[in-house]
Amino acid sequence: MLQIQARSDIPTDYGVFTVYAFSDSEDDWNPHLVWVALGTDFAKPVNVRFHSECITGEVFHSKKCECGQQLSVAMEYVSKHGGIIIYLRQEGRNIGIINKLKAYALQEKGFDTVEANLMLGFPDDARTFDDAIEVLKVLDIKAINLITNNPDKINCLKNSGIQLNGRVPLEIKPNEVNKSYLDKKREYFGHLLKEF
């Protein structure tokens, strides 16, 4: 059962957030981190981003994906309008950083993001958003506006007890490296993205 293990206020480039560490155990070194923008009212529909960890994109500014930019834009958005970022520790669509790098190595040989995962014996997307829903329940959030392009995240809310009030799109313009990755997101995973 996920519980709040610790909390603290952290000022960022986008404003002040209260950060909660959520995990089953106090000894968990990789708890989910929930960033609540200052002044967010949980009694109204809350702007929420479910964001899966991507160390290459967020910390090292990899151009292979748009995760770092999505995180920045989402933080800016919730800072301005109120809301929370639920930062989920499911690196590499939940196959971990070692397997993600193995998948990238296969991509260098010409396979796409889905083919590479399947060749390594993983599903195309191994993530679930059950923990994010559990976090919302612990925080007593009943209705949300989901900041996403991903239909899986929208579908996971069905029968969850959390009301989906609306969707906030989070589109990042592709660069020269990640255009085919974003095309795959749109065409294969059905992400609600414009064609650039």
Ligand SMILES: [Zn+2]
């Ligand atoms: Zn990424």
